[in-house]
Amino acid sequence: MRYSIFSLLRQTLSSHRGWTPAWRDAAPKQGYDVVIVGGGGHGLATAYYLAKVHGITNVAVLEKSWIGSGNAGRNTTIIRSNYLLAGNNPFYEWSMKLWEGLEQDLNYNAMVSQRGVLNLYHSDAQRDAYARRGNAMLMHGVDAELLDAEGVRRMLPFIDFENGRFPVLGGLLQRRGGTARHDAVVWGYARAASDLGVDIIQNCEVTGFLREGERIVGVETSRGTIRADKVGVAVAGSTSRVARMAGLRLPIESHVLQAFVSEAIKPFIDCVVTVGAGHFYISQSDKGGLVFGGDIDGYNSYAQRGNLPTIEHVCEGGMALMPSIGRVRMLRSWGGVMDMTMDGSPIIDRTPLDGLYLNAGWCYGGFKATPASGWCFAHLLARDAPYPVARGYRLDRFASGRLIDENGQGAQPNLH
């Protein structure tokens, strides 16, 4: 069923009794051309672009729980392409371009809202660093504006500019950045992929790989054996666990990142704000809740929940920036498991095993990458060659030294 004002009117006249499920909950077949492990945003986007761009529709997406139950449902929904390095910037800008046309492409309201992403700076040195990043963005054809304190004051008059330790001197603004509705992205890709013939199989946990020599020819699952010409893994925080079933050891640690939402308040913050002094970012959902987050907890974890010191630390960052939110009550906090790579950048590559492909290492930046990650992983699966903007995301870059160290933190995932 195509969604439009006419289908809405038609359903309104029939008391909304005619809506059908958005996508098909399929049972596994014996074999597929491509099996994607992981029914999150990246896996579903991969399946969609395989079908739409490359014409490969005999595809299954295997999800151990329900689709979007992992990090796709646990992020802070920010989209942006304000990256410095040449290995990253064109990829995230491609993702931003796909975001801009996503809803028309999928015929699904993903609530993409280009409300702007503003990174605040607090010192002359930080302004120089942001100016450099903004110039790098402009040279890659990405929009960027460097604001002074007055420019920020016009956008956010209520923040504390005179903080004694970290005064707000200005910010780097990407107006095309913003937010999207995370669940709708998952459902939109699932619906569009399902319409093109992709099987979305839930409650189907991969328990092992089928091997013939050095080739992967399928997967063992909790719902039986499924053969496949190619297997793509897009399981975010569980990457090391799944890769170990194939005998692979990866440059990844799993860490927990917490996120928070406050009770709903009237419209207050109309863009995404990040603080350069610590690590705090905040936006306001359309429902009114303040959605915010900060650093990862900093220790290996698969627990999908974090600890109180990080909650206190994040809230201190928020209070330092905007003391006016002090009496707003926190509604919920939750944690997601991040697959932190050693340089902070992702991996979209073949593996040493033929037939096994890896999409991993998104650290805590995977949501904004969803469309381009799916696009590039689909290209890799279909053609056995990297899509140009993802050429740097090689698995062997750690051995060859061609790291994409956007944060300049080195091989320390807990510092990224």
Add this chain to the structure above:
Amino acid sequence: MRIRCPFCGERDANEFAYLGDAEFKRPDPNAPDAAARFFEAVYLRDNPAGPHNELWYHTSGCRSWLRLTRDTLTHEILAVQFARGELKTGSVTAASREPG
């Protein structure tokens, strides 16, 4: 999460800094395959879901390096010891340093 430091007693995890996997062994730089071994030691991780041996530093306490075994699925701490093995502290024992 609270960590029972063998010297200071049980303290909030906020007092500690995390380094990571405790199984790091510095490879022999003179080995013929030193480059490959350093790559494995520096970049590759077991990253287990379950008991994990890891190094923590008691920054806001006794400044000891500790070796923890912690379950990454539950955050339960299964074992704590000094990273260098048993510390020779004379009469000062973990029990006598327990907070009151």
